Amino acid sequence: MEKIIIFDTTLRDGEQAPGASLNQKEKLDIAFALERLGVDVIEAGFPISSPGDFAAVSLVAKEIKKSAVCALARAIPKDIDSAFQATKKARQARIHVFLATSKIHMRYKLKKAEDEILRLAVKAVKYARNLCGDIEFSPEDASRTEREFLFRVVEAVITAGARTVNIPDTVGYSEPFEYGNVIKSLKEN
Structure with a gap:
């Protein structure tokens, strides 16, 4: 039987909703909730977009233990480097x-x-x-x-x-x- 992989974008795409803005603690709290729900992959953010997003992705990557932590990057080396740096402390990192x-x-x-x-x-x-x-x-x-x-x-x-x-x-x-x-x-x- 094939396994369905749950990929959640709340911390990145969800923050694009009008009026939605999350601080690092709120993002980490949501990441912990997603991990408790059994989400396989948490897309924590777009690290190159701002220093705050880089810091939030890094924090989520460091603290989450079961879910993979993913960072979004455009197809350019500086974005990919930023995504790698932000997720390098993750137990399971994804770019x-x-x-x-x-x-x-x-x-x-x-x-x-x-x-x-x-x-x-x-x-x-x-x-x-x-x-x-x-x-x-x-x-x-x-x-x-x-x-x-x-x-x-x-x-x-x-x-x-x-x-x-x-x-x-x-x-x-x-x-x-x-x-x-x-x-x-x-x-x-």
Whole structure:
């Protein structure tokens, strides 16, 4: 029987809600509650985003004993280095690298072509893998990414060393049925 892995983003994504702001003690209290609930992986934050977030991720990484502690990083070395430094005291550390893969994000946000995005994704995963044994990769805006390109990216990052691939519907574009089809097609390819 396959095990379902619970990956919780409350400490990072939850804080993006309007009016939500947590101090280090509150983040640690939530992390302890998540650990008591049996959450497998706690995404503690985005360390490069601020000194406060770096400190909070470091504190959670130091104190949590059962759950893996994950830090988010863009697909650039300084972000990955920050995520590694923030989680290096974790019993189980994970670095979660993300890079936009949809045409709209590649064209207007990153101003890069598919081949360059693919190269950057692989390079980032390999770089992170040299620092940490547990790497997660997210193709940002996956639900709007051209299916064939998504297949190529997922295959390439797994080959490069990603142990987990997260398929986010970053902008809430997909209906549940459509999203299910994305996951089904990835499993089949």
